[in-house]
Amino acid sequence: MARTDNHNRMTSQNQKNIDSMRDSMQTIENQFSPTMCAAKWLQSTILLYNGHTHSCHHPPAHKIPLDELANNPSALHNTEHKKTARAQMLRGQRPSECQYCWAVEDRPGQHMSDRTYKSTNIHWSLPFLDRITGAGDVDPTYVEVAFDTTCNFKCSYCSPDVSSKWMEEIEQYGQYPVSTGFGDLDWMEKVGKMPIPQRDFNPYVEAFWKWWPDVRDKLQTFRITGGEPLLSKHTWRLLEDIDRNPRPDMSLAINTNLGVPEVFIERLIDYHNRLAPKLKQFDIFTSAEAHGKQCDYIRFGISYPTFMQNVRRVLRETNAVVNFMTTVNALCYSTFDKFLLDVYDLRCQFNPADSLNRVTVMVNHLRWPVYLDLRLLPLNVRRQAAERFRQVVNERTRTTSQNPCGRFYLEEVDQIERLIEFMLSELPNVENYRYDFAQFFREYDRRRGTDFKATFPELADFIDRYTIA
Numbered sequence: 001m002a003r004t005d006n007h008n009r010m011t012s013q014n015q016k017n018i019d020s021m022r023d024s025m026q027t028i029e030n031q032f033s034p035t036m037c038a039a040k041w042l043q044s045t046i047l048l049y050n051g052h053t054h055s056c057h058h059p060p061a062h063k064i065p066l067d068e069l070a071n072n073p074s075a076l077h078n079t080e081h082k083k084t085a086r087a088q089m090l091r092g093q094r095p096s097e098c099q100y101c102w103a104v105e106d107r108p109g110q111h112m113s114d115r116t117y118k119s120t121n122i123h124w125s126l127p128f129l130d131r132i133t134g135a136g137d138v139d140p141t142y143v144e145v146a147f148d149t150t151c152n153f154k155c156s157y158c159s160p161d162v163s164s165k166w167m168e169e170i171e172q173y174g175q176y177p178v179s180t181g182f183g184d185l186d187w188m189e190k191v192g193k194m195p196i197p198q199r200d201f202n203p204y205v206e207a208f209w210k211w212w213p214d215v216r217d218k219l220q221t222f223r224i225t226g227g228e229p230l231l232s233k234h235t236w237r238l239l240e241d242i243d244r245n246p247r248p249d250m251s252l253a254i255n256t257n258l259g260v261p262e263v264f265i266e267r268l269i270d271y272h273n274r275l276a277p278k279l280k281q282f283d284i285f286t287s288a289e290a291h292g293k294q295c296d297y298i299r300f301g302i303s304y305p306t307f308m309q310n311v312r313r314v315l316r317e318t319n320a321v322v323n324f325m326t327t328v329n330a331l332c333y334s335t336f337d338k339f340l341l342d343v344y345d346l347r348c349q350f351n352p353a354d355s356l357n358r359v360t361v362m363v364n365h366l367r368w369p370v371y372l373d374l375r376l377l378p379l380n381v382r383r384q385a386a387e388r389f390r391q392v393v394n395e396r397t398r399t400t401s402q403n404p405c406g407r408f409y410l411e412e413v414d415q416i417e418r419l420i421e422f423m424l425s426e427l428p429n430v431e432n433y434r435y436d437f438a439q440f441f442r443e444y445d446r447r448r449g450t451d452f453k454a455t456f457p458e459l460a461d462f463i464d465r466y467t468i469a
Helices: 006-011 013-031 080-090 096-106 114-119 126-131 164-173 185-190 203-218 233-244 262-278 292-298 304-317 336-350 379-394 410-423 430-448 457-466
Strands: 043-047 052-054 142-146 221-225 247-255 279-287 322-325 359-362
Touching: 013 114, 013 126, 013 410, 096 114, 203 233, 233 247, 233 262, 247 262, 262 279, 262 304, 279 304, 292 304, 304 322, 304 336, 336 359, 336 379, 379 410, 430 457
Parallel strands: 043 142, 142 221, 221 247, 247 279, 279 322, 322 359
Antiparallel strands: 043 052
16 A cells, blocks of 8 residues: 555655755765764763663663763763764764664665654754764763663563563562573673662762753753653752753653653643743653553553543643654554554644644664564564554545544654564564563563463464463
8 A cells, every 4th residue: 555645745744854854864974974873972861770871762772981970971971982983973884783773774765764863853963963073072962861760660571670660570580581581680780780779879870960050051852761750859850950940942851651640640740831931842752552451461550541541631731742652562563553543533632723743653663672573473463464554544644634633744654664664574583582472471471460362362372382381
């Protein structure tokens, strides 16, 4: 099924935006190098709970050496590791850690990788390329910080180094019986990924609060993540600081599961309404990729009806944009399309007639743990799911949607096509990962009192086939 006809693609404002991004990226490559990505300089995610960082969420996070941090708090972002990758890009080389984007760009067709989306971002990237004067230290424009791992969820694709609930389970039962050794605390300790207990001194948090007064006034986007940030005292300290030091040219965002007790939802709404006039923008990011009981199983700790109720409450009681981040995995195939329909319904209800989109969705596929990879499902199952995903968005575009406020945008259609192309490819060593898949969820059910077969009856035969007695 065609994504949209040529006429619509030529006249669509979204297509014009995509063409503009491609043109801007070509200019950037001509100025710097054909492998340039501005995110390596201007964007930073900093995991203060274990002292790791990366620029962009695709490359794996690496350890921040304490000796680099001792006299330079900005080493939370400007590590020697990043400087090496920056130098590679300036020489026209491809850093291996950026394989996610290289894989997208090397596929047949004209798919835009996130390298283009990030480098041409008109808010925090494109206007600030003059900060890039070499491979050395740079003031970032986009910073994402995770203060601690306190969380009330233990999502199936998460891990104990990110969620305190996951850590409690692993400490009680030990690692999972899969070939990758998921939940191996000895390994986490060896590679420096064990979270620093909140009762202990944390040099990375200390460095952040030293760096914050300097970097605060240079940021265009600041994002708080976790764990669950609404359960962290540092989140509220940060919001109080912004309340005292308004930044009308900065966008603030909070990643939250929106499944916390009601008192925290109310507190978030109160702070949003208080701070929004003092900021350029104050967005809420949340996560989901399935519907109903399947979502509850995947994102253990959530109640899908309560989650959607909280989403609607935030949209109704604030002027926030709610952004859905998806991690499409092997358990989403049966209801990801229903989740997309929920996104459509939210847009129909809350998007104003002037087409401002208050409910966004970013389609990402899971890469780790590999035994939850969508491609381990039988090919016929993946093909059927692909057609459902495609049909949902294609019937609700600018020219096909019955309600123009609820439509899916051209870049979202493109993301779905990227997802489909990925999910119809083959996963190396797939049989081994299918056994891991079965063993993981057999143990998952035993520990949590869940029932995989009752939740995913269409996969009952599949999981039985690979279960080891």
